[in-house]
Amino acid sequence: MSARPQSSAPSVPLAATEPSAEPSAAGSSAAEHSAEGERGPGGTAGQQPAVAVMGSGSWGTTFAQVVADAGTPVMLWSRREEVARAINEQHRNPDYLGELRLPTAVRATTDPAEALRGAAFVVLAVPAQSLRDNLAAWRELMPAGAVLISLMKGIERSTGLRMSQVIASELGWPSERIAVVSGPNLAIEIAGRQPTATVVAASSLPTAEAVAGLTANAYFRPYTNEDVIGVEFGGAVKNVIALAVGMASGLGLGDNSKASIITRGLAETTRLALAAGGRQQTLAGLAGLGDLVATCASPLSRNRTVGELLGQGLSLDEVVRQTKQTAEGVKSCAAILALGEELGIDLPITEAVVNVLDGRLPVAELPAGLLSRKLKSEHQ
Numbered sequence: 001m002s003a004r005p006q007s008s009a010p011s012v013p014l015a016a017t018e019p020s021a022e023p024s025a026a027g028s029s030a031a032e033h034s035a036e037g038e039r040g041p042g043g044t045a046g047q048q049p050a051v052a053v054m055g056s057g058s059w060g061t062t063f064a065q066v067v068a069d070a071g072t073p074v075m076l077w078s079r080r081e082e083v084a085r086a087i088n089e090q091h092r093n094p095d096y097l098g099e100l101r102l103p104t105a106v107r108a109t110t111d112p113a114e115a116l117r118g119a120a121f122v123v124l125a126v127p128a129q130s131l132r133d134n135l136a137a138w139r140e141l142m143p144a145g146a147v148l149i150s151l152m153k154g155i156e157r158s159t160g161l162r163m164s165q166v167i168a169s170e171l172g173w174p175s176e177r178i179a180v181v182s183g184p185n186l187a188i189e190i191a192g193r194q195p196t197a198t199v200v201a202a203s204s205l206p207t208a209e210a211v212a213g214l215t216a217n218a219y220f221r222p223y224t225n226e227d228v229i230g231v232e233f234g235g236a237v238k239n240v241i242a243l244a245v246g247m248a249s250g251l252g253l254g255d256n257s258k259a260s261i262i263t264r265g266l267a268e269t270t271r272l273a274l275a276a277g278g279r280q281q282t283l284a285g286l287a288g289l290g291d292l293v294a295t296c297a298s299p300l301s302r303n304r305t306v307g308e309l310l311g312q313g314l315s316l317d318e319v320v321r322q323t324k325q326t327a328e329g330v331k332s333c334a335a336i337l338a339l340g341e342e343l344g345i346d347l348p349i350t351e352a353v354v355n356v357l358d359g360r361l362p363v364a365e366l367p368a369g370l371l372s373r374k375l376k377s378e379h380q
């Protein structure tokens with residue numbers, strides 16, 4: 001599949017080089033990916049930018065498929081040799097995506113230098129808390145002029161920074177070359193090519209448009225947005241709200257309770273994002289409400305599942321042991337709460353989740369704790 005809807009991929013001056021040929025064979029050499037000759041602006045007709053996706057878990061691998069299905073070959077960086085081999089030889093990533101078959105235009109390497117060489121777009125798809133160390137290790141390999149695309153939905157625990165801020169601070173990268181992709185994007189559904197929409201946010205509209213042009217295909221529809229702050233808070237906080245909804249579900253509570261947490265969760269996410277400089281409209285959109293609903297409603301969500309297991313009475317240690325994939329809310333929630341305190345913003349659901357995870361609040365007492373708070377206006 002390579003159907004690309006009409007898009008006016010704009011000219012972003014990308015100083016990198018292009019792949020020599022469309023990849024065809026399984027296990028073909030990563031050298032094919034590296035560039036020869038000068039590259040023009042990303043996404044211009046007749047030229048394919050080189051794309052590196054750093055991280056081959058559920059979302060990194062799926063995003064690589066999205067880009068390949070939109071017509072551009074991708075080189076994935078995998079930490080583990082067996083994952084890279086499975087992608088190159090069987091066109092599968094069984095650890096993360098089961099039997100789903102990947103396009104042959106997605107290839108993998110464990111060598112970050114090979115993945116990054118000549119890339120015009122570098123997609124970052126590692127756990128939020130490891131990003132800074134990963135960037136430090138890759139700093140010298142980052143192609144000057146590339147657009148960096150964050151797929152991560154988390155807040156750095158040690159600094160309270162959003163992922164685009166970590167990228168800017170760790171690499172000294174200009175903000176106009178950093179984009180964020182976030183929305184109702186459960187990886188497994190997208191890997192199965194089920195239609196979805198998303199948001200590509202960047203402080204520079206041409207950068208957001210370039211990334212939208214790179215990713216738009218028959219089942220993936222990106223909308224651009226210049227509100228990076230709102231989009232990143234929407235993605236990070238919804239994970240915490242999904243933990244709370246999962247807890248309610250695990251406690252056997254019904255849809256009224258869950259809808260109340262989702263709606264009040266959106267209220268606290270919006271309060272925080274606005275205080276930090278985000279825009280209300282963004283939180284009412286795909287990266288806010290849209291992602292919140294998808295994550296809180298879906299049994300595919302890792303965050304909701306972690307919450308549900310806690311609600312059923314498992315300890316956090318037991319849950320973490322049986323959750324192989326990244327549930328960002330667990331590690332980001334305390335940093336989000338601290339940001340709220342810094343900005344003078346009340347985040348009652350986040351606070352309750354932090355207290356449950358830290359063992360200060362028995363999960364069974366979470367509903368009563370939220371309901372017994374002082375009465376107030378819905379709009380405060």
Ligand SMILES: NC(=O)c1ccc[n+]([C@@H]2O[C@H](COP(=O)([O-])OP(=O)(O)OC[C@H]3O[C@@H](n4cnc5c(N)ncnc54)[C@H](O)[C@@H]3O)[C@@H](O)[C@H]2O)c1
Pocket residue numbers: 055056057058059060061079080096125126127128130134151152153154185186187188324325326328
């Ligand atoms: N899976 C989804 O549906 C989805 C959708 C949208 C956004 N996201 C976000 O994307 C990010 C990545 O999530 P994912 O679902 O791909 O996670 P995952 O757990 O499926 O995969 C994480 C990947 O990072 C690698 N990794 C783990 N520790 C690492 C380290 N210290 N250094 C480098 N690599 C390391 C793993 O080997 C794996 O390849 C998260 O922030 C998540 O919130 C996920």
Ligand SMILES: O=P(O)(O)OC[C@H](O)CO
Pocket residue numbers: 153183184185186187239242291294295300301302303304326327328
């Ligand atoms: O599985 P989760 O909870 O990390 O959620 C995945 C995506 O962020 C949903 O958009």
